[in-house]
Amino acid sequence: MNEIKVTLADVCAPDRLLRAWRKVKANAGMPGVDGESIRDFGERLDENLDAVRRAVLTGQYRPLAVRRIWRPKADGGRRPIAILALRDRIVQRAMHEALAPVFERQFLPCSVGYREGQGVPDAVARIIAGRRQGLRWVVDGDIDKCFDSLDHGLLLNLVGREVRDRAVLKLIDAWLNAEVLNDLTPASHQQPAAGTPQGGAVSPLLANIYLHVFDTAMTRARQVLTRYADDWVVLCASEAQARNALDLARSELRKIGLNVNLHKTRVTTFEHGFCFLGVFFLRDEHFYLSPGAAPNRDPAVTVAARRTEWR
Secondary structure, three states: OOOOOOOHHHHOOHHHHHHHHHHHHHHOOOOOOOOOOHHHHHHOHHHHHHHHHHHHHOOOOOOOOEEEEEEEOOOOOEEEEEEOOHHHHHHHHHHHHHHHHHHHOOOOOOEOOOOOOOOHHHHHHHHHHHHHOOOOEEEEEEEOOHHHHOOHHHHHHHHHOOOOOHHHHHHHHHHHOOOEEEOOOOOOEEOOOOOOOEOEOOHHHHHHHHHHHHHHHHHHOOOEEEEEOOEEEEEEOOHHHHHHHHHHHHHHHHHOOOOEOOOOOEEEEOOOOEEEOOEEEEOOEEEEOOOOOOOOOOHHHHHHHOOOEOO
């Protein structure tokens, strides 16, 4: 297998920055802390992209502070979302495009989240396949504050195993340590000790690189794992195997500084039903749940209310 080398020049190649700009523009989004809008940047596009490229290549580029806003969750909680400055979003998108092929060659089939060409249908197919093999016991798991808890040193070490250009690693480190401005407490400025901000283009890839350690350990232990970012399930043949799998998952996550979310993790069965990635699995069926919906505690009520088959 040929080695894919990533340098700062690769990240900031003019055609790559242009593609990154187009993706950022398509995603729209609000301005970051500098107030620069997509419209403003696009009015002098060639000049602005060239300025970004020169700043990165000459070492003059510095990420601006990240604005953190909070969005409501279905369970009543709030999810932090990072709003990066427009130029930071462009450079991160270019970095993602450069790095993804390097690590995609390593990622395992159990990892289906935030990967090109994969997604929820692949997770559903894996779970159905395990169910058909008689694996009726389920560890329905979640990682506690995953994106906020990634150890910076370990993460950079994992990236550095494949990326030798120190300037690329320095750039990633700068993003990880960018100051955070919290909308809930506007006067506060936080210097993150760990984690990668949800909302940055490179964050999902960095999380997958980090959690590849967990995927590898569970797969070597012959666990039937399906993971989408920080949500995961393990399918087992018996309750004893499921509880052992949960103990193993806790142990392997602790090795990389992460913890199981005790409030969202449980051992259950297909007969009792469970929800994963917006799909409710019950006995030999599965049903799509509308965004924000949650299955009723009584599976029969859930089935009666959610009879739309997953497509």
